Amino acid sequence: MTDCAVLFPGQGAYLPGALAPLAEDEPLVRETLGTLDAAAVRLGRTAPSRLLLDERAPSLADLVATAPADLHTALFAAEITLFRILTERHGLRPGVLLGHSFGELVALTAAGAYGPEEGLALVAARDDAFAARPPEPGGMVALGISAPRTAGLLNGLGEWEVTLAADNSPRQCVVSGPAEPLERVRAAAETLGLGATRLRVPYAFHHRSLAAVADDFAHRAAALRTGPVRHVLHSAILGRRLEDADAVADLVAAHLVRPTRFTDTVRELHADGVDVFVECGPRGVLSDLVAATVPGVRVVAPLRRRAGGREVAAALDGVAGGAARTAGPFGASGGTGTTGAAGPGDPEPDGSAPAAPSAGPGGLDPEEVVATLRTLYADALGYPPEVLTRDADLEADLGVDSIKQTELFARAVTRYGRALPAEGSRLTSYTTLDALAGLLGTLPAAGTAGTAGVTA
Secondary structure, three states: OOOEEEEEOOHHHOOOOOOHHHHHHOHHHHHHHHHHHHHHHHOOOOOOHHHHOOOOOOOHHHHHHHOHHHHHHHHHHHHHHHHHHHHHHOOOOOOEEEEOOOHHHHHHHHHOOOOHHHHHHHHHHHHHHHHHOOOOOEEEEEEOOOHHHHHHHHHHHOOOOOEEEEEEEOOEEEEEEEHHHHHHHHHHHHHOOOOEEEOOOOOOOOOHHHHHHHHHHHHHHOOOOOOOOOOOEEEOOOOEEEOOHHHHHHHHHHOOOOOEEHHHHHHHHHHOOOOEEEEOOOOOHHHHHHHHHOOOOEEEOOOOOOOOHHHHHHHOOOOOOOOOOOOOOOOOOOOOOOOOOOOOOOOOOOOOOOOOOOOOHHHOOHHHHHHHHHHHHHHHHOOOHHHOOOOOOOOOOOOOOHHHHHHHHHHHHHHOOEOOOOOOEEHHHOOOHHHHHHHHHHOOEOOOOOOOOEEO
Protein backbone atom coordinates (compact mmCIF):
# COMPACT_ATOMS: atom_id res chain seq x y z
CA MET A 1 0.00 0.00 0.00
CA THR A 2 1.29 3.47 -0.90
CA ASP A 3 -0.13 6.77 0.22
CA CYS A 4 1.85 9.53 -1.52
CA ALA A 5 2.40 10.00 -5.26
CA VAL A 6 4.68 12.64 -6.80
CA LEU A 7 3.47 13.99 -10.15
CA PHE A 8 5.71 15.21 -12.98
CA PRO A 9 3.83 17.44 -15.44
CA GLY A 10 4.46 17.95 -19.14
CA GLN A 11 4.90 20.94 -21.41
CA GLY A 12 2.11 23.10 -19.97
CA ALA A 13 3.92 23.39 -16.63
CA TYR A 14 6.46 25.99 -17.76
CA LEU A 15 6.44 29.35 -15.95
CA PRO A 16 9.09 32.03 -16.64
CA GLY A 17 11.29 32.53 -13.59
CA ALA A 18 9.47 29.73 -11.79
CA LEU A 19 12.33 29.12 -9.34
CA ALA A 20 13.45 32.71 -8.80
CA PRO A 21 11.93 33.29 -5.32
CA LEU A 22 12.82 29.76 -4.19
CA ALA A 23 16.45 30.25 -5.22
CA GLU A 24 16.76 33.19 -2.81
CA ASP A 25 16.58 30.98 0.28
CA GLU A 26 17.11 27.40 -0.94
CA PRO A 27 20.79 26.70 -1.83
CA LEU A 28 19.78 23.42 -3.46
CA VAL A 29 18.16 25.37 -6.28
CA ARG A 30 21.33 27.05 -7.53
CA GLU A 31 23.40 23.96 -6.75
CA THR A 32 21.17 21.75 -8.90
CA LEU A 33 20.78 24.30 -11.66
CA GLY A 34 24.55 24.79 -11.75
CA THR A 35 25.04 21.08 -12.45
CA LEU A 36 22.31 21.03 -15.09
CA ASP A 37 23.51 24.27 -16.70
CA ALA A 38 26.95 22.73 -17.22
CA ALA A 39 25.43 19.53 -18.60
CA ALA A 40 23.19 21.52 -20.96
CA VAL A 41 26.13 23.51 -22.33
CA ARG A 42 28.06 20.29 -22.98
CA LEU A 43 25.06 19.08 -24.98
CA GLY A 44 24.98 22.29 -27.00
CA ARG A 45 21.86 23.56 -25.22
CA THR A 46 21.06 26.81 -23.46
CA ALA A 47 21.56 26.85 -19.69
CA PRO A 48 18.07 26.31 -18.18
CA SER A 49 18.68 28.71 -15.29
CA ARG A 50 18.28 31.57 -17.78
CA LEU A 51 14.59 30.70 -18.05
CA LEU A 52 13.96 29.58 -14.48
CA LEU A 53 15.54 32.44 -12.53
CA ASP A 54 14.30 35.42 -14.55
CA GLU A 55 10.62 36.33 -14.47
CA ARG A 56 11.14 38.29 -17.70
CA ALA A 57 12.21 35.13 -19.57
CA PRO A 58 10.27 34.16 -22.72
CA SER A 59 6.75 32.84 -22.28
CA LEU A 60 5.57 29.31 -22.99
CA ALA A 61 4.06 30.41 -26.31
CA ASP A 62 7.33 32.04 -27.38
CA LEU A 63 9.39 28.96 -26.54
CA VAL A 64 7.00 26.56 -28.27
CA ALA A 65 7.26 28.67 -31.42
CA THR A 66 10.95 29.55 -31.43
CA ALA A 67 12.96 27.39 -28.99
CA PRO A 68 11.26 24.12 -28.03
CA ALA A 69 14.57 22.52 -27.02
CA ASP A 70 15.13 25.32 -24.48
CA LEU A 71 11.60 24.76 -23.16
CA HIS A 72 12.19 21.05 -22.65
CA THR A 73 15.52 21.63 -20.91
CA ALA A 74 13.88 24.16 -18.58
CA LEU A 75 10.99 21.83 -17.76
CA PHE A 76 13.38 19.01 -16.90
CA ALA A 77 15.57 21.27 -14.75
CA ALA A 78 12.63 22.79 -12.86
CA GLU A 79 11.12 19.42 -11.99
CA ILE A 80 14.37 17.72 -11.01
CA THR A 81 15.29 20.72 -8.84
CA LEU A 82 11.93 20.70 -7.09
CA PHE A 83 12.18 16.93 -6.56
CA ARG A 84 15.43 17.49 -4.68
CA ILE A 85 13.74 20.16 -2.57
CA LEU A 86 10.82 17.86 -1.79
CA THR A 87 12.87 14.80 -0.90
CA GLU A 88 16.12 16.23 0.50
CA ARG A 89 14.97 19.44 2.15
CA HIS A 90 11.48 18.45 3.27
CA GLY A 91 11.93 14.70 3.70
CA LEU A 92 9.09 13.68 1.38
CA ARG A 93 9.02 9.90 0.92
CA PRO A 94 7.02 9.16 -2.22
CA GLY A 95 5.41 5.77 -2.56
CA VAL A 96 5.15 6.10 -6.33
CA LEU A 97 6.13 8.52 -9.10
CA LEU A 98 3.80 9.37 -11.97
CA GLY A 99 4.63 11.46 -15.04
CA HIS A 100 2.35 12.92 -17.69
CA SER A 101 3.58 12.84 -21.31
CA PHE A 102 6.99 14.62 -21.33
CA GLY A 103 6.94 14.35 -17.55
CA GLU A 104 7.46 10.60 -17.81
CA LEU A 105 11.04 11.24 -18.92
CA VAL A 106 11.62 13.41 -15.85
CA ALA A 107 10.01 10.76 -13.64
CA LEU A 108 12.43 8.16 -15.05
CA THR A 109 15.30 10.36 -13.92
CA ALA A 110 13.81 11.08 -10.49
CA ALA A 111 13.27 7.34 -10.02
CA GLY A 112 16.98 6.70 -10.64
CA ALA A 113 16.79 5.02 -14.04
CA TYR A 114 18.96 7.89 -15.30
CA GLY A 115 21.28 10.22 -13.44
CA PRO A 116 20.48 13.94 -13.75
CA GLU A 117 22.99 14.49 -16.54
CA GLU A 118 21.91 11.34 -18.40
CA GLY A 119 18.30 12.42 -17.96
CA LEU A 120 19.06 15.76 -19.57
CA ALA A 121 20.83 13.90 -22.37
CA LEU A 122 17.66 11.81 -22.80
CA VAL A 123 15.64 15.00 -23.26
CA ALA A 124 18.21 16.28 -25.77
CA ALA A 125 18.07 12.94 -27.63
CA ARG A 126 14.31 13.38 -28.02
CA ASP A 127 14.78 16.82 -29.60
CA ASP A 128 17.59 15.49 -31.81
CA ALA A 129 15.29 12.71 -33.04
CA PHE A 130 12.72 15.29 -34.13
CA ALA A 131 15.44 17.23 -35.95
CA ALA A 132 16.70 14.10 -37.69
CA ARG A 133 13.26 12.71 -38.62
CA PRO A 134 10.93 15.71 -38.88
CA PRO A 135 7.36 14.40 -39.02
CA GLU A 136 4.51 15.76 -41.08
CA PRO A 137 2.78 18.79 -39.51
CA GLY A 138 -0.06 17.93 -37.19
CA GLY A 139 -1.59 19.07 -33.97
CA MET A 140 -3.68 18.40 -30.90
CA VAL A 141 -7.12 19.50 -29.70
CA ALA A 142 -8.40 19.49 -26.11
CA LEU A 143 -11.99 18.29 -25.79
CA GLY A 144 -14.17 18.88 -22.75
CA ILE A 145 -15.53 15.33 -22.65
CA SER A 146 -14.60 11.87 -21.32
CA ALA A 147 -12.57 9.23 -23.14
CA PRO A 148 -15.64 7.09 -24.01
CA ARG A 149 -17.44 10.11 -25.46
CA THR A 150 -14.31 11.06 -27.36
CA ALA A 151 -14.15 7.60 -28.89
CA GLY A 152 -17.82 7.87 -29.83
CA LEU A 153 -17.27 11.27 -31.45
CA LEU A 154 -14.33 10.06 -33.54
CA ASN A 155 -16.19 6.92 -34.60
CA GLY A 156 -19.30 8.89 -35.49
CA LEU A 157 -17.30 11.33 -37.61
CA GLY A 158 -15.30 8.57 -39.27
CA GLU A 159 -12.07 10.47 -38.70
CA TRP A 160 -9.76 7.47 -38.36
CA GLU A 161 -6.58 9.55 -38.66
CA VAL A 162 -7.41 11.39 -35.42
CA THR A 163 -6.81 9.39 -32.24
CA LEU A 164 -6.90 9.78 -28.48
CA ALA A 165 -3.62 11.28 -27.25
CA ALA A 166 -4.37 11.83 -23.56
CA ASP A 167 -7.20 10.88 -21.23
CA ASN A 168 -6.65 13.60 -18.65
CA SER A 169 -9.74 13.54 -16.45
CA PRO A 170 -13.40 12.53 -16.57
CA ARG A 171 -14.09 15.73 -18.48
CA GLN A 172 -11.00 16.33 -20.55
CA CYS A 173 -9.33 14.42 -23.34
CA VAL A 174 -6.83 15.46 -25.96
CA VAL A 175 -6.88 14.11 -29.51
CA SER A 176 -4.12 14.36 -32.09
CA GLY A 177 -3.69 13.88 -35.81
CA PRO A 178 -2.96 15.55 -39.16
CA ALA A 179 -4.04 19.16 -39.47
CA GLU A 180 -7.06 18.85 -41.79
CA PRO A 181 -8.94 15.96 -40.15
CA LEU A 182 -8.07 17.39 -36.73
CA GLU A 183 -9.69 20.69 -37.68
CA ARG A 184 -12.82 18.85 -38.83
CA VAL A 185 -13.03 17.15 -35.43
CA ARG A 186 -12.53 20.46 -33.63
CA ALA A 187 -15.21 22.19 -35.69
CA ALA A 188 -17.70 19.33 -35.18
CA ALA A 189 -17.10 19.29 -31.43
CA GLU A 190 -17.58 23.05 -31.27
CA THR A 191 -20.84 22.78 -33.22
CA LEU A 192 -22.04 20.20 -30.71
CA GLY A 193 -21.17 22.56 -27.85
CA LEU A 194 -18.57 20.19 -26.41
CA GLY A 195 -15.73 22.65 -25.92
CA ALA A 196 -12.76 22.20 -28.23
CA THR A 197 -9.50 24.15 -28.24
CA ARG A 198 -6.54 23.79 -30.57
CA LEU A 199 -3.32 23.44 -28.56
CA ARG A 200 -0.13 25.24 -29.49
CA VAL A 201 1.97 22.30 -30.59
CA PRO A 202 3.57 21.68 -34.00
CA TYR A 203 3.08 17.90 -34.16
CA ALA A 204 0.57 15.19 -33.35
CA PHE A 205 2.16 13.90 -30.15
CA HIS A 206 1.12 10.46 -28.90
CA HIS A 207 0.15 9.52 -32.43
CA ARG A 208 1.36 6.84 -34.85
CA SER A 209 2.60 9.53 -37.25
CA LEU A 210 5.61 9.96 -34.93
CA ALA A 211 6.72 6.32 -35.31
CA ALA A 212 9.91 7.20 -37.19
CA VAL A 213 10.83 9.82 -34.59
CA ALA A 214 10.11 7.33 -31.81
CA ASP A 215 12.40 4.73 -33.40
CA ASP A 216 15.20 7.25 -33.74
CA PHE A 217 14.69 8.40 -30.15
CA ALA A 218 14.80 4.84 -28.83
CA HIS A 219 18.05 4.21 -30.74
CA ARG A 220 19.69 7.33 -29.27
CA ALA A 221 18.40 6.57 -25.77
CA ALA A 222 19.88 3.05 -25.91
CA ALA A 223 23.36 4.61 -25.84
CA LEU A 224 22.72 6.28 -22.48
CA ARG A 225 23.73 4.67 -19.20
CA THR A 226 20.86 3.52 -16.98
CA GLY A 227 20.83 2.51 -13.33
CA PRO A 228 18.59 0.66 -10.90
CA VAL A 229 15.23 2.24 -10.14
CA ARG A 230 15.20 3.61 -6.57
CA HIS A 231 11.58 4.78 -6.51
CA VAL A 232 8.53 2.95 -7.79
CA LEU A 233 7.36 4.51 -11.05
CA HIS A 234 3.97 3.90 -12.65
CA SER A 235 3.72 4.75 -16.33
CA ALA A 236 0.43 6.16 -17.62
CA ILE A 237 1.65 5.34 -21.13
CA LEU A 238 2.52 1.68 -20.54
CA GLY A 239 -0.24 1.22 -17.97
CA ARG A 240 2.06 -0.55 -15.50
CA ARG A 241 4.90 -0.13 -13.05
CA LEU A 242 8.50 -0.01 -14.21
CA GLU A 243 10.88 -2.23 -12.33
CA ASP A 244 13.82 -3.00 -14.66
CA ALA A 245 15.88 -1.69 -17.57
CA ASP A 246 13.72 -3.44 -20.17
CA ALA A 247 10.68 -1.55 -18.93
CA VAL A 248 12.60 1.72 -19.25
CA ALA A 249 13.39 0.92 -22.88
CA ASP A 250 9.73 0.06 -23.47
CA LEU A 251 8.63 3.42 -22.14
CA VAL A 252 11.14 5.34 -24.22
CA ALA A 253 9.97 3.51 -27.36
CA ALA A 254 6.29 4.14 -26.59
CA HIS A 255 6.67 7.69 -25.31
CA LEU A 256 5.80 9.52 -28.54
CA VAL A 257 3.25 7.17 -30.10
CA ARG A 258 1.03 5.72 -27.38
CA PRO A 259 -1.67 7.66 -25.50
CA THR A 260 -1.35 8.86 -21.93
CA ARG A 261 -4.01 7.16 -19.77
CA PHE A 262 -3.77 9.53 -16.84
CA THR A 263 -7.35 9.14 -15.58
CA ASP A 264 -7.16 5.36 -15.28
CA THR A 265 -3.73 5.54 -13.65
CA VAL A 266 -4.83 8.04 -11.00
CA ARG A 267 -7.85 5.89 -10.15
CA GLU A 268 -5.67 2.79 -9.94
CA LEU A 269 -3.15 4.46 -7.64
CA HIS A 270 -5.93 5.78 -5.44
CA ALA A 271 -7.46 2.31 -5.23
CA ASP A 272 -4.02 1.00 -4.19
CA GLY A 273 -3.92 3.41 -1.26
CA VAL A 274 -2.53 6.68 -2.60
CA ASP A 275 -4.34 9.49 -0.83
CA VAL A 276 -1.91 12.39 -1.34
CA PHE A 277 -0.70 13.69 -4.72
CA VAL A 278 2.15 16.21 -4.78
CA GLU A 279 2.90 18.05 -8.01
CA CYS A 280 6.62 18.34 -8.77
CA GLY A 281 6.60 21.26 -11.17
CA PRO A 282 5.39 24.83 -11.68
CA ARG A 283 1.68 25.65 -11.80
CA GLY A 284 -0.93 23.11 -10.74
CA VAL A 285 -1.89 21.36 -13.96
CA LEU A 286 -1.86 17.75 -12.78
CA SER A 287 -3.12 18.52 -9.28
CA ASP A 288 -6.32 19.90 -10.75
CA LEU A 289 -6.75 16.87 -13.00
CA VAL A 290 -6.33 14.56 -10.01
CA ALA A 291 -8.89 16.52 -7.98
CA ALA A 292 -11.32 16.29 -10.89
CA THR A 293 -10.75 12.54 -11.21
CA VAL A 294 -10.89 11.50 -7.55
CA PRO A 295 -13.02 14.06 -5.65
CA GLY A 296 -11.95 14.32 -2.03
CA VAL A 297 -8.32 13.36 -2.57
CA ARG A 298 -5.62 15.60 -1.11
CA VAL A 299 -3.51 17.45 -3.66
CA VAL A 300 -0.52 19.75 -3.17
CA ALA A 301 0.94 22.09 -5.79
CA PRO A 302 3.75 23.93 -3.96
CA LEU A 303 4.69 25.99 -7.03
CA ARG A 304 1.19 26.79 -8.26
CA ARG A 305 2.73 30.21 -8.70
CA ARG A 306 6.23 31.48 -7.93
CA ALA A 307 6.98 30.89 -4.26
CA GLY A 308 9.85 31.22 -1.83
CA GLY A 309 11.14 28.66 0.62
CA ARG A 310 8.74 29.54 3.44
CA GLU A 311 5.72 29.36 1.13
CA VAL A 312 6.79 25.99 -0.27
CA ALA A 313 7.34 24.70 3.26
CA ALA A 314 3.87 25.88 4.26
CA ALA A 315 2.31 24.14 1.27
CA LEU A 316 4.08 20.91 2.24
CA ASP A 317 3.25 21.12 5.94
CA GLY A 318 2.33 17.64 7.11
CA VAL A 319 2.97 15.99 3.73
CA ALA A 320 6.44 14.58 4.43
CA GLY A 321 6.07 10.87 4.91
CA GLY A 322 2.87 10.86 2.90
CA ALA A 323 0.12 12.14 5.19
CA ALA A 324 -1.04 15.70 4.50
CA ARG A 325 -2.62 17.29 7.55
CA THR A 326 -3.07 20.95 6.81
CA ALA A 327 -3.76 23.10 3.80
CA GLY A 328 -0.95 25.27 2.48
CA PRO A 329 -1.42 28.42 0.38
CA PHE A 330 -0.67 26.77 -2.94
CA GLY A 331 -2.98 23.80 -3.20
CA ALA A 332 -2.72 21.40 -0.25
CA SER A 333 -6.33 20.57 0.43
CA GLY A 334 -8.81 18.15 1.80
CA GLY A 335 -12.52 17.84 1.24
CA THR A 336 -13.29 18.28 -2.41
CA GLY A 337 -9.68 19.14 -3.26
CA THR A 338 -8.87 21.92 -5.69
CA THR A 339 -10.85 22.34 -8.84
CA GLY A 340 -9.88 23.61 -12.23
CA ALA A 341 -8.33 22.43 -15.45
CA ALA A 342 -4.96 21.62 -16.88
CA GLY A 343 -5.31 23.69 -19.93
CA PRO A 344 -7.65 25.15 -22.50
CA GLY A 345 -10.84 23.31 -23.30
CA ASP A 346 -11.32 21.69 -19.89
CA PRO A 347 -14.68 22.47 -18.28
CA GLU A 348 -15.19 22.65 -14.57
CA PRO A 349 -14.39 19.30 -12.96
CA ASP A 350 -17.14 17.07 -11.74
CA GLY A 351 -17.06 16.88 -7.96
CA SER A 352 -19.25 17.52 -4.97
CA ALA A 353 -19.28 21.13 -3.81
CA PRO A 354 -19.82 22.29 -0.25
CA ALA A 355 -23.31 23.47 0.49
CA ALA A 356 -22.11 26.90 1.54
CA PRO A 357 -18.68 27.84 0.16
CA SER A 358 -16.52 29.57 2.72
CA ALA A 359 -15.15 33.00 1.97
CA GLY A 360 -11.58 33.24 0.84
CA PRO A 361 -9.04 36.02 1.45
CA GLY A 362 -10.60 39.45 1.80
CA GLY A 363 -14.04 37.97 2.44
CA LEU A 364 -14.50 36.99 -1.22
CA ASP A 365 -15.92 33.64 -2.32
CA PRO A 366 -13.20 32.21 -4.61
CA GLU A 367 -15.69 30.27 -6.72
CA GLU A 368 -17.84 33.34 -7.31
CA VAL A 369 -14.81 35.49 -8.15
CA VAL A 370 -13.51 32.98 -10.70
CA ALA A 371 -16.97 32.76 -12.29
CA THR A 372 -17.19 36.55 -12.49
CA LEU A 373 -13.71 36.86 -13.97
CA ARG A 374 -14.56 34.18 -16.52
CA THR A 375 -17.61 36.12 -17.70
CA LEU A 376 -15.79 39.47 -17.70
CA TYR A 377 -12.80 38.15 -19.64
CA ALA A 378 -14.91 36.10 -22.07
CA ASP A 379 -17.08 39.10 -22.95
CA ALA A 380 -14.09 41.37 -23.46
CA LEU A 381 -12.04 38.86 -25.47
CA GLY A 382 -14.87 37.32 -27.47
CA TYR A 383 -13.99 33.81 -26.25
CA PRO A 384 -16.50 31.10 -25.31
CA PRO A 385 -16.62 31.02 -21.48
CA GLU A 386 -15.69 27.32 -21.35
CA VAL A 387 -12.30 28.11 -22.89
CA LEU A 388 -11.45 30.33 -19.92
CA THR A 389 -10.88 27.56 -17.42
CA ARG A 390 -9.58 28.57 -14.03
CA ASP A 391 -6.08 27.18 -14.67
CA ALA A 392 -5.66 28.07 -18.36
CA ASP A 393 -2.63 30.34 -18.82
CA LEU A 394 -3.99 33.59 -20.22
CA GLU A 395 -0.91 34.30 -22.33
CA ALA A 396 0.54 30.87 -23.08
CA ASP A 397 -2.75 29.04 -23.68
CA LEU A 398 -5.07 31.81 -24.84
CA GLY A 399 -2.77 34.42 -26.38
CA VAL A 400 -3.85 37.33 -24.15
CA ASP A 401 -0.96 39.79 -24.09
CA SER A 402 0.19 41.51 -20.92
CA ILE A 403 -1.30 44.88 -21.86
CA LYS A 404 -4.76 43.37 -22.30
CA GLN A 405 -4.37 41.41 -19.06
CA THR A 406 -3.58 44.64 -17.22
CA GLU A 407 -6.65 46.35 -18.68
CA LEU A 408 -8.98 43.49 -17.80
CA PHE A 409 -7.66 43.09 -14.27
CA ALA A 410 -8.12 46.82 -13.69
CA ARG A 411 -11.80 46.34 -14.58
CA ALA A 412 -12.07 43.49 -12.08
CA VAL A 413 -10.44 45.58 -9.37
CA THR A 414 -13.00 48.34 -9.96
CA ARG A 415 -15.89 45.88 -10.03
CA TYR A 416 -15.01 44.53 -6.58
CA GLY A 417 -14.32 47.95 -5.08
CA ARG A 418 -10.67 47.16 -4.48
CA ALA A 419 -7.51 49.20 -4.76
CA LEU A 420 -4.07 48.14 -5.83
CA PRO A 421 -1.28 48.68 -3.29
CA ALA A 422 0.94 51.70 -3.80
CA GLU A 423 3.73 49.63 -5.31
CA GLY A 424 1.42 48.10 -7.86
CA SER A 425 1.33 44.42 -8.74
CA ARG A 426 3.22 42.45 -11.38
CA LEU A 427 0.61 40.43 -13.26
CA THR A 428 3.09 38.05 -14.88
CA SER A 429 3.09 36.21 -11.56
CA TYR A 430 -0.70 35.72 -11.78
CA THR A 431 -1.39 34.12 -15.15
CA THR A 432 -4.64 32.23 -14.51
CA LEU A 433 -8.15 33.15 -13.39
CA ASP A 434 -7.57 31.14 -10.21
CA ALA A 435 -4.42 33.10 -9.38
CA LEU A 436 -6.05 36.43 -10.22
CA ALA A 437 -9.01 35.61 -7.97
CA GLY A 438 -6.56 34.97 -5.14
CA LEU A 439 -4.79 38.26 -5.82
CA LEU A 440 -8.09 40.16 -5.74
CA GLY A 441 -8.79 38.79 -2.29
CA THR A 442 -5.55 40.27 -0.96
CA LEU A 443 -6.21 43.80 -2.20
CA PRO A 444 -7.52 46.49 0.18
CA ALA A 445 -10.85 48.22 -0.27
CA ALA A 446 -10.84 51.29 -2.51
CA GLY A 447 -9.82 54.43 -0.65
CA THR A 448 -7.55 52.61 1.84
CA ALA A 449 -4.40 52.42 -0.31
CA GLY A 450 -2.73 54.32 -3.11
CA THR A 451 -3.18 52.99 -6.62
CA ALA A 452 -0.11 52.93 -8.77
CA GLY A 453 -1.70 50.55 -11.24
CA VAL A 454 -0.63 47.11 -12.29
CA THR A 455 2.42 46.26 -14.32
CA ALA A 456 2.80 43.59 -16.93
